[in-house]
Amino acid sequence: MSRVYNFNPGPACLPEAVLREAAEEMLDCRGTGMSVMEMSHRAPAFVAILQEAEADLRALMGIPDSYAVLFLQGGASQQFAMVPMNLARNGKADYLVTGSFAQKAAEEARKYVDVRVAASGEESNFARIPDVQGLSFRPDADYVHLCLNNTIFGTRFAALPDVGDVPLVGDLSSCILSEPIDVSRYALIYAGAQKNMGVAGLTVVIVRRDLVRDDLPPQVPTMLRYSTHMKADSLYNTPPCQAIYMCGKVLRWLKGLGGLESMAGINRRKADLLYSYLDQSKVFRGTAHPDSRSMMNVTFVTGDKARDAEFVRYAEQSGLVGLKGHRAAGGMRASIYNAIPMAGVQALVDCMAAYEEAQA
Ligand SMILES: Cc1ncc(COP(=O)(O)O)c(C=O)c1O
Numbered sequence: 001m002s003r004v005y006n007f008n009p010g011p012a013c014l015p016e017a018v019l020r021e022a023a024e025e026m027l028d029c030r031g032t033g034m035s036v037m038e039m040s041h042r043a044p045a046f047v048a049i050l051q052e053a054e055a056d057l058r059a060l061m062g063i064p065d066s067y068a069v070l071f072l073q074g075g076a077s078q079q080f081a082m083v084p085m086n087l088a089r090n091g092k093a094d095y096l097v098t099g100s101f102a103q104k105a106a107e108e109a110r111k112y113v114d115v116r117v118a119a120s121g122e123e124s125n126f127a128r129i130p131d132v133q134g135l136s137f138r139p140d141a142d143y144v145h146l147c148l149n150n151t152i153f154g155t156r157f158a159a160l161p162d163v164g165d166v167p168l169v170g171d172l173s174s175c176i177l178s179e180p181i182d183v184s185r186y187a188l189i190y191a192g193a194q195k196n197m198g199v200a201g202l203t204v205v206i207v208r209r210d211l212v213r214d215d216l217p218p219q220v221p222t223m224l225r226y227s228t229h230m231k232a233d234s235l236y237n238t239p240p241c242q243a244i245y246m247c248g249k250v251l252r253w254l255k256g257l258g259g260l261e262s263m264a265g266i267n268r269r270k271a272d273l274l275y276s277y278l279d280q281s282k283v284f285r286g287t288a289h290p291d292s293r294s295m296m297n298v299t300f301v302t303g304d305k306a307r308d309a310e311f312v313r314y315a316e317q318s319g320l321v322g323l324k325g326h327r328a329a330g331g332m333r334a335s336i337y338n339a340i341p342m343a344g345v346q347a348l349v350d351c352m353a354a355y356e357e358a359q360a
Pocket residue numbers: 009010074075076077078101147149150151152171172173174192
């Protein structure tokens with residue numbers, strides 16, 4: 001069977017070159033005579049894979065030495081709890097609620113700290129990111145949390161709020177590595193790997209070392225302490241070896257493309273192509289407010305649920321899959337992560353144009 005254009009939101013499309021390399025190494029990874037899935041996580045071959053992945057991530061994102069990079073499990077959802085468990089000092093945190101995952105993060109944090117919602121996009125059904133100018137945060141908050149790109153509603157922060165001296169925590173699950181960012185604006189970044197970094201099972205945390213503390217309440221489990229993983233260089237227990245290996249391959253692929261500047265240029269052109277089509281279409285319309293549009297998840301509707309479902313089936317017949325929107329948002333969503341080539345977005349636009357013409 002030939003490959004499809006896969007617009008799934010995560011787990012998502014991987015670069016074909018990465019899949020081919022992994023397939024080639026399935027029986028013999030780096031001359032060990034075994035796959036990475038069969039290796040000890042303490043074997044020199046695997047330790048090298050882990051160290052190279054960290055070095056490549058640091059180089060690509062410009063991560064300062066004052067930050068630790070942790071390769072963890074538990075998904076981005078586990079970070080909803082680990083962040084308050086590890087960063088709470090005064091027992092207060094401010095949250096920007098701009099979508100379902102940001103809301104889940106805030107709800108989880110309520111179990112540990114006093115959460116104040118500093119801004120919410122609920123009034124617009126999360127179609128627009130609230131204006132960050134003039135937002136105020138509690139100066140004694142332990143951190144401010146935001147979700148930079150809202151996977152379900154197809155929105156993203158175009159600018160970061162000014163949080164003063166309060167540490168900023170960002171869920172970058174669906175936009176990490178899509179463009180350069182200034183890591184130093186954040187105290188902590190986390191991201192599930194299954195969208196832009198590789199495969200499910202790995203969550204990357206980038207955290208300012210000075211915020212990682214040992215003196216947490218004794219009931220905080222060992223595995224849920226950043227200090228445990230920082231001290232052990234992500235090898236406290238068995239890490240998600242295969243997922244780290246795949247992440248390493250994705251990072252090498254990105255380096256080969258010219259890094260995040262080059263990737264951002266390609267991503268901008270892909271998103272522009274799709275949004276320009278939507279803006280002139282008589283059948284489809286984008287649901288995110290233009291000033292809040294995501295470069296990674298493009299959400300759109302026809303305005304008629306039956307027609308939306310018909311289009312999703314129509315696109316599937318042309319080998320374009322994963323376009324059904326999330327149940328909380330409805331309609332369609334094209335997740336155009338790094339691994340989706342321009343040709344895939346062009347194929348989608350052509351398919352939408354053909355559908356539109358057939359309706360006329
Ligand atoms: C922005 C964002 N945050 C968090 C999550 C939850 O991630 P996980 O399934 O890895 O827990 C997702 C998953 O789609 C996401 O898109």
